[in-house]
Amino acid sequence: MQTSENILELKGVKTYFSTTKGVVKAVDDISFSIGRGEIVGLVGESGSGKSMTSLSIMGLVPQPAGKTVAGEILFHGEDLLKKNDEQMRQIRGDKISMILQDPMVSLNQILSVKYQIGEVFRYHDKSILGSLKEMCIGVLKKVKVPSPELRVNDYPFQFSGGMCQRTIIGMGIANGPDLLIADEPTTALDVTIQAQVLQLMKQVQEETNAAILMITHDLGTVAQLCTRVLVMYAGRIIEKAPVNTFYKNPSHPYAIGLIKSVPVLGRKSDRLYSIEGQPPNLLNPPTGCRFAARCEQAMPICTQEYPPEVSLEADHQVSCWLFAEKGEQ
């Protein structure tokens, strides 16, 4: 789809959990790619498999219940799924990084900030420029934590939530990664801090030219930050589009619903649009389109067969029978 400049490409990735009740298909046959320096948004309801997608890329799907059972995850053309633990460890924190949702619990409360930043360098054979401490101070400086020389000796419980998340972002970009995955980096923060953190991420991206996979619930963030959007529903990607196209011309009924449910300043409406019904259970998902049960335009075929991915434009794909050939008959 994208050119040779793709740094990450997922092809038919499936991540399943085996539970006593059966197999939970958290990520089911998803494919997408991210180009160098691109910021791609991944949106979808809670439980749709966004975090599992990112953990699959990191090779950190919760063991032993979960496993990536099929597909390819090509990073610079090499399949990450074929790498062994040590190779993956060396990539993590160096070439690929990730930021988690809740900064207050993502840092170990009883180890100093200095130690925890230092880990990023210590385990990646970095030639230490100056002392480790100075490098840590440099990280804090870059993400604008005030008086980094003093704060570097602190413990995370002495930091505010925003400062913790800045620190985590700092750790994420410390080694100049090619890909940064941000899993709802602002959800746990105050509204005022949210804007600052997003601002920081954008700035960081411009400086380092890292590609970012931005996972979020918030379409506002997507509009502000991203170049492209992936919409996920019940373990599958149902629409991929550039941000402008997505806002102007969403195609999948679920995506249309999503856009309609965003409150727009100035538009007068007494009630926000919301999509009826519940997302399906990922344990024994329905055959056919997973959104069919909630879809106002559902046709008989929708419940029988999963729709193929259709290209509407060069970089706009949708999986919906409304646009596929068989569906029109």
Add this chain to the structure above:
Amino acid sequence: MQRYIIKRFLFGLLTIFSTITVVFFVMRGLNPADPTAIMLPPDATPELQQRLKVKFGLDKPLIQQYGIYLKNGIVGDFGESFRYSEPALDLVVERIPATLQLTVSSLFFSVLIGMIVGITSGVKRDSLFDRVGRQLSLIGMAVPSFAIALFFILTFGVMWRIFPISGRGGLDHFVLPVVSMSLYGIAAFIRLSRSSMIEVLKSEYVVMAHIKGVPKIKIILVHALKNGCIPVITILGLVIPGLVMGSVVIETIFSWPGVGNLVMVSIFARDYPVVQVIVIFISILIVMSNLMVDILYAYLDPRIRYQ
């Protein structure tokens, strides 16, 4: 940090003092039996009994006895044993080393073995090692230490005659008492450190450490171990009083010449001065170990250190 330790220390002193007071009044005030009646033959005359009471200062009002007790106690005079006519303090002090040897070494083994096995189980959850360890620790927690001790005496002492079964002497005398005293603790620490390890390994900061590319062994040794130790240390404070109880049982069974042995004899003989000194010893021991736990705690957890 220093203030924290000093505060805990003062609190400990208060505990010791209030224990002494409570014990004094309960034992001498509420106690229905007259210790002189036990010391004398049944046909002793009331005069003789009265003379004995005067000798031990039991004829004065209780509050006055308490005053005298405290005053003498400050200079290390805790009265004379009713039974052995020897200073109660000497009687107890002489036996302290034996008891400490027993309790300290079984605490050491309980914590060391329990944590090593428990942490390994937690890290290798559901492996064969974990499953076997879990079953053994369940059984270990179902058998009282006196039963284990008797079982060891039966097998290693009576049937095979490998180890001596009573008294204190060479290293071989240690084996059965220490092992029987440690097993319950080992089992308890296995369960505790296992579940604490599992809990910690699920936490977000461990995922974060993986994301940073920290090697697994470092994650376990630095992140998980340090955090996982906190609940274990909390429990340590609760285990130590239990250890004192354990030493009473084990010393009685193996005729170990320690404080635990003495306390049983003294209770049945109503030898209050000795019982009181032992109570003081126990509370000092417990206060000191709690203090040590507090210090360890502060060392591990900066949230306490920076209070």
Add this chain to the structure above:
Amino acid sequence: MDTLEAEGSVEAKSRARNRIPYIGLGFISIFLFVVIFGQWVAPYDYDYWDMANITQPPVWLEGGSWEHILGTDPLGRDVLSRIIHGSRYSLAIALSCIAVYGTIGIILGLISGFLGGNVDMGIMRLCDLWMGLPPIITAILVVSVMGPSSLAIIVYIGLSGWPGYTRIVRGETMSLAQNDFIRLARVAGCSKFRIITSHIFPNIVNTLTILITLDIGGLIILTATLSFLGLGTQPPSPDWGLMMNEGRQYITYAWWLIVFPGVAIMFAVLGFNLVGDWLRDVLDPKQKLR
């Protein structure tokens, strides 16, 4: 990753559901059967002296007989019958202890959690103080004053066990008191007493079930230990700990006097511990009570 955690606990719960502790339930059933029907099942009275057959080994050893399957002690008392009768003592003493400290602990916990404020602070301080008093010292005191007896054990354990219950019940009550239905009941003008008895108490029954089941095993061990030391039940009662104490002096030639009561303790405790652990996993999947 909230979903992850929630799934994890659902997982633990369903795993626990599937792994019913048949072994533990089996042990408990046998134990309870023996407790209830012991009088009719036991071949002899616990204090019946068969002077013709003293210190007889179990049936499978030379000199044993079917009359005394697990052998007899030096007074000719049947070991099996004494173990069977002893089960009643174990359970009765353990339950009495729980009744005493459970009642104190639950009432104080409910009051503390529901009323809050100064009352709460006072009760919590009392808990701290009480827990500061080393249990072995309480035991020494109680026995010195009351003399050794099963009542002394119940008084001692009853007096020292309550703070744990108070703390847990207080915590549960506090979080329940935040719930809408309790607030509604308050607004509707229910009396405090009624709210506590008909709204809060039924909701902590789960927690209490777990706590009590988990406690019984430990209490059987503790009371047996105290009896073994001669601080509890006195002869000729067939308490398991006491039996082992009496058997101790014959250890060189009558091992069955200590092994069988010991095995009985182990199975009973194991039963309660297994079922207690399982109950905790099923009823308390988030494992607050750990």
